[in-house]
Amino acid sequence: MKVPYKVYYERGNALSAERIAVQARDIDRIRLIEGSSKHRIESTKLRNSAFCVIEVPLKSVREKTT
Numbered sequence: 001m002k003v004p005y006k007v008y009y010e011r012g013n014a015l016s017a018e019r020i021a022v023q024a025r026d027i028d029r030i031r032l033i034e035g036s037s038k039h040r041i042e043s044t045k046l047r048n049s050a051f052c053v054i055e056v057p058l059k060s061v062r063e064k065t066t
Contacts, residue, residue, distance in 0.1 A: 020054055024047060
């Protein structure tokens with residue numbers, strides 16, 4: 001798959017953003033993890049040709065670049 005941005009393939013590479021778009025052939029069930037107060041955190045795993053793209057960067061990162 002050709003993409004116009006840098007793609008990371010190494011184990012341990014991570015993404016952190018307000019919104020991340022994902023696609024994969026196999027997506028595990030979504031698990032709820034304890035968060036702070038009423039904020040719930042959802043977690044899952046993507047397998048087989050998993051691909052993720054940051055759609056909206058973290059607010060603190062957006063403020064630094066503008």
